[in-house]
Amino acid sequence: MNDLTDTTLAQTAREHADAVESAAPVKMTARDVHVYYGETHAIKGVSIDIDMDHVTAFIGPSGCGKSTFLRTMNRMNDTIAAARVEGQITLDGEDIYASGMDVVQLRARVGMVFQKPNPFPKSIYENVAYGPRIHGLAASKSDMDAIVERSLRRAGLWDEVKDRLTDSGTAMSGGQQQRLCIARAIAVDPEVILMDEPCSALDPIATAKIEELIHELRGNYAIVIVTHNMQQAARVSQRTAFFHLGNLVEYGVTSDIFTNPREDKTKDYITGRYG
Amino acid sequence: MNDLTDTTLAQTAREHADAVESAAPVKMTARDVHVYYGETHAIKGVSIDIDMDHVTAFIGPSGCGKSTFLRTMNRMNDTIAAARVEGQITLDGEDIYASGMDVVQLRARVGMVFQKPNPFPKSIYENVAYGPRIHGLAASKSDMDAIVERSLRRAGLWDEVKDRLTDSGTAMSGGQQQRLCIARAIAVDPEVILMDEPCSALDPIATAKIEELIHELRGNYAIVIVTHNMQQAARVSQRTAFFHLGNLVEYGVTSDIFTNPREDKTKDYITGRYG
């Protein structure tokens, strides 16, 4: 069955590969990045380029540092007291850890969806409107309504919540909360979107909607997605990075990785032999 | 292509079907259960039998009431002030909503793994040891160590955490937290285990381990698992219940459901046409 999976994955990857443009501009780079949580060395010298107009998938076993690395990319690690980052990460050539860096703008440009859904204890509407409001993206109430509706539609949540926009964002099912968080993140139109397992609590249809959204966004954004679903990685991404124990083991074009992984570890992992 | 999907699922289901015993004793029953959150009618007259020695999968689109129904099965709904339950649910023939019911014992017998991982802000060891301790399952410290180790091993977490058992359970990756919660739930040896998307944040290997665990537990327990992954439902379960908008649309032997769903809605959902 593993062979079957293998082949299937490779096939999926190849099918979607035609969309890959050869020379996409680089949006973000990481050079020899190390992250420590106190004593724990969670990321060990990762260097990677995130391309514009592409979807990059981070895969790897649980606890290997995918979320940690994602958080370093928009400096959300700053909020964990024990976390310490070394190395260089740039956005459009600018070092985001430089002292002059405008963290607020950085985070507005590099949006993030967290692994555990964390809606604000406000109404559904306010959850989505929050970002546009603080950045002044809506000129009027109707503008804001439009933004909220579009974001919720894109996250595939509109139909379920359009009649209860004033209900609290916390009184929803797990999957609904996750989609709400996605809607909230895309409402500010970031340039890079980091998604930490955005579909983990979603049913296939909702997943399909999110994948479609990713597909659609790809044209104008750089997207990074953490996923445990190899199929999903193969379907939506053009680049895949495989992490293991804090190391970036392999990084490349998705169809190559799934067809022809260079490293044995990668191969073992995607064929399910690892562990 | 949809037919193909169908076939694959059906095949998987059939492959695993040989394990189903024909006349398993009924462990839990629900009769015409309704759940309301204030005004919202979240579960609408569900009747279902949960069999011993079997795995029952709950599937259905996000927000359809799977988690809600799961929570009614060990009265975790009691903790939500707005929630109200009507109808009858029994465990071994006893009405669990009867006034004389000892809720604590009920919950010890019907364990639960929640959708969002919720480790205690205590050490990893204490997280797992907590249940056995309050139920007096360990006679000595070494007994307890053995229980903790076995539970963590079964949840596939032992190797990752064996050197840091005193670290806080909250300073872990999402997937690690989820496995910790599984370990915590099985440490008390419940008779029924309710798992709300136990593998949503897990990589394929960890998922395989949990599935293996479920398989292994099945012999002595009744297991209910909520999942969005049709493949997983087909692989691990012997019974499948399909929920939709608070209704139990269809319930039956897994291979039947995936091969030959009676209802169109079910068919649409599992073939991905719904939505």
Add this chain to the structure above:
Amino acid sequence: GDSNGGARTQITAVGSSTVYPFTTRVAEAFRNQDSNRDAPVIESTGTGGGMARFCDGVGSEYPDIVDASRRIKKSEYQKCEANGALPILEIQIGMDGVALAESLQGPSFELTKKDIYLALAAHPRGKDTNSAQTWRDVNPALPAIPIQVYGPPSTSGTRDAFAELIMEPGCTEAFPEVEEKSSDDKKMVCMQLRSDGPYIDAGENDNLIVQKLTANPNAVGIFGYSYLEENHDRLRGIPIEGVSPTYETIAGGSYPGARPLFIYVKAKHLNAVPGLKEFLRLYSTMWGPDGDLVKRGLIAAPQDVRDHSVEIIQQQIPLDPSTLD
């Protein structure tokens, strides 16, 4: 549970904060005589509160002595009677001077009762309001300094004494027609102090008034004579009708502000509370002009009053209610 079950071994006193320093001094001397004695417990509750407790009954849970900066009221006596606390002994321990003072940096006021009345009355000469803002408005001979008088609050015995000893005579002098009014009206006109600012109710804490005077040289303070004596390096007594407040003028009666201070004792407790009689005897040895209490600011009562008090203690002469009002 309590090993003393219904009895007590120490003397207890409650009442006026003005008498408090003297009773505590005696209590201390009482214990210094013999450190095996239980130290008396002296509470400072105000005369009214003290009387209320004193007259609640006899027995260990009720005080033996009440300190009073005024005589017991008839209604209070009746309460004592109703609760079986009679007979009681009334003992005058001496006098308290009510002095007016200013900072040494002040303008060296010389006032008359009439000036004071006109400056502080709420209804001077029966008028609705008092419009005087500076001392000159009251008496052209006085400086044009805003009237600012710190004094005790409306419930204080010192304030009553002030109203009675200074305001009322000043009132009859300034406004003789008042004698024709009913006694209630007379009270309103003569004793009511203004509440629009110039008279500042400064609470029961006389040290605070002293400090406020030091901080504000143009102000005048009204308080017990002992504080003036203790602070003579900062304050100066204000002469009234040419007489300055000193020990001699107050004791001799030429300075207008002096009022008697009392203690009341339950006769029934004299035998039940160990040492109570000795305590009273000790009190009587300390209140003379060369006694220790005078050093603490008490103004000794005239000889005949002191003799009478000693007689009351020795013969346990109860208070005659007919003399009360």
Add this chain to the structure above:
Amino acid sequence: MTFSALIFLIAGLGLISWLTARARAARFDRAGRRRLHSLPAQHGWYVALWTVVPPLLFLLCWSAIEPGLVSQAVMAHPAAAQLPGFDFERQAVLAEARRLASGSQIGAFNPLAEQLAPVMAEAQSHYAWLGTLVAMLLAFAGGAFAFTRIRANFHARTRVERVVMFVLIIASLIAILTTLGIFLSLVRESLRFFSMVPVTDFLFGTHWAPQVIDPNDPGSSLGAVPLFWGTFFIGAVIAMLVAIPFGLMSAIYLTQYAAPRVRKWMKPILEILAGVPTVVYGYFAALTVAPAVRDLAVMLGMEFASSESALAAGVVMGVMIIPFVSSMADDSIAAVPTAMRDGSLALGATTSETIGRVLVPAALPGVVAGVLLAVSRAIGETMIVVMAASGAANITLNPFESTTTVTKQIVDLLTGDAAFDSPKTLAAFALGLTLFLVTLALNIIALRVVKKYREAYE
């Protein structure tokens, strides 16, 4: 046997019964089914409670009646006939005899006491043994009864937890009882007051000058409106204008900006502010702040500015209650899950926006509770106003003018020299009662408002 020894003995018995019951339940555990309903320790608690509670209840009653029994025994002695008839004196002699008997006093002050001491000693030991005996019997009976009930499926936990629940209910009842007690202790005297002074005069009168009360129309100088205005103005306006911004901003700074170590130190340091005795604040307000405020007022052109301003008292009071706001806000802000904060920061919100729009709203119940507590404290505060605000009862919006508060008047009235049955003193009770009812009404409103704006996370 002394009382404390007896208590120790009972505690010891409790411990023993706990251990034995636990051991017995543990044997069921081995032998019996897969899982006991209750833990062995819970069985232990059950039996221990049965062993300890009945004798303790008995001792409580016994200690109340025992002295009476002893006295009775002593009175039966012939020598007791000589005791003085007056109750207090008789008790004094008996008490002395008791002290002699227990050895806490040596020489006797009263010869009769010496005579009675041995009788007393005998009676005491007699009843002490009786009490001990009964207590022991109860302990054994209770313990044995409970012990026999232990079996594998016995619901010990449920029972023990019912006791816990009972204790919890009792605890919350104390608050209600206190409220009731305060109400009752005020209401009787207040009724006496209102029988002398018309309620309407008191509640709506605007003139407060209790020094000379016109017996024909006592209400004319006992109008409470200025006092309530002063209380509100000083406590709820001026003090809050200091305490809320300072307290809230301190809390925010310490939780969100300051290094953890700074917070660890600064928070307790600020809490000292709440513990400085109010007398100290009073002096400070009266002697330092008030003159400064007066000078300011004079500079602003108020020639006859009082040095007893509402502002001085209010500002110092505000400083005193900063910790009420800051510490409680600090705790509730710190308790908001970090995921909320992360969610906002990740959208590109600045820290201050995150605080203002996410954290503070989520922590609102705690913040509001802190503020309410602070207002309450300010309204109930006495000493500062006693020392720094004058007694002048003005209704004014000018913070440089002097005002007075309800609490200052209550203290003055209760500690003054006036007789306790005059309307002057009784007014204190009426003031207390009215203040109580007014704050009750305000709290009901506050509860409604808080309920409406609460945001629950998770």
Add this chain to the structure above:
Amino acid sequence: MSDPLMPELPSAGGGSIAPRQPTDWTTDAMRQRIRKRYARERRFRRLGLVAVVMSAAFLAFLLVTMASQGLGGFFRTEVALPIDFPQTGIEVDKASLDQPGADLALAGAGLENIVGTAAIAAFGDYGPNVISDNAWLTVREAIKHDPSILDGRAVIHVPASAEIDRAISETGTPEAEAAVTTLQAENAITEGFNWRFLSASDSTDPTQVGIWGALKGSFFTMLVTFLIAFPVGVLAAIYLEEYAPKNRWTDLVEVSINNLAAVPSIIFGLLGLAVFLGTWTLFGHKVGPLLPRSAALVGGLTLALMIMPVIVIASRNAIKAVPPSIRDAALGIGASKVQVVFHHVLPLALPGILTGTIIGMARALGETAPLLLVGMRAFIATPPDSLTDKATVLPVQIFLWSDEVSRGFVEKTSAAIIVLLVFLLAMNAIAIYLRNKFETRW
């Protein structure tokens, strides 16, 4: 076999959504907006800093003032007083000096006058003003300690008077200044730490006063307050948050608790007076008073009622802030409600509970008004030995001293305030340690 696991993406589902360009962060308007937001952020942060610094500065100012005024209170001046006993003609039976009646015997022998005369002999007419009024007590102790000194001339170090004290520390009266100069010339004056201040009780003489009685009284009172208010407050909070059904009744409890926080403290005194010290008639029998007046027990109970609302309110908030998922987790593995509360909720809520306790206890420690009515505003010259002994507390002591006529009390008052603050810090230190230990963020 192109896509075995997932259906093909629905081709045209959300096609109606207009695409949108990423926000352009470089436009002038946007830049300006961001600048403004940053400015606001900086302002906000600075405001916070200012708030903290100013509050702390205020406290520092208070403390420095107290310390500068009060340090003198911890020192005292002693004067070497020579007394020639045989010459004074004192007659006491030396053998009786270790008997209980010794004090009375010495007092009766006119020791006070003897000491006064000795002072005149040694320092001239101003002599009696040089030594404390109670100097003879020191002499008495010396005699009791060593009766043999009665046989000859002895030099005894007695406390100097308050005037002399003041002349040394600041400026006193001219006479006192002169006396100090001569005494210093004769080396008859010594300054030392005033142990008496830490070991004695109240007195009417500032040179004799001590804080020990009040400190002990405060300790006993706080002990009672804590032992009652803390458990009852926390348990009540637990009941209200975790158990009570949310209905009118709980609203009533909540409102009445909040309201209690606003009741003036002196009214709690009235309550304590009525409940613990009052007498009632029950079925024709006179009952009460339950407890002795002026005792730490009554004061503590009264203060406990006063601060209980603070603890309840703070505890409720802390309990409310514990995320429900933690409760779910514990309930889900079969913990009983009691276990959930005591194993999880309470430890997590402890920091907030302790905050409430700290500010409540701090308030109780500084409170005077209610104690007035239960008899603790009193002159009590012996330290209490038990909860039922007559006692007073530090703030009351401070209040009483601040109203004393004698100027010598000024620095004693400040010194007492310092002691109170040290007590407060010591009391809070434990709670703060625990609070820091238990604080978790999740």
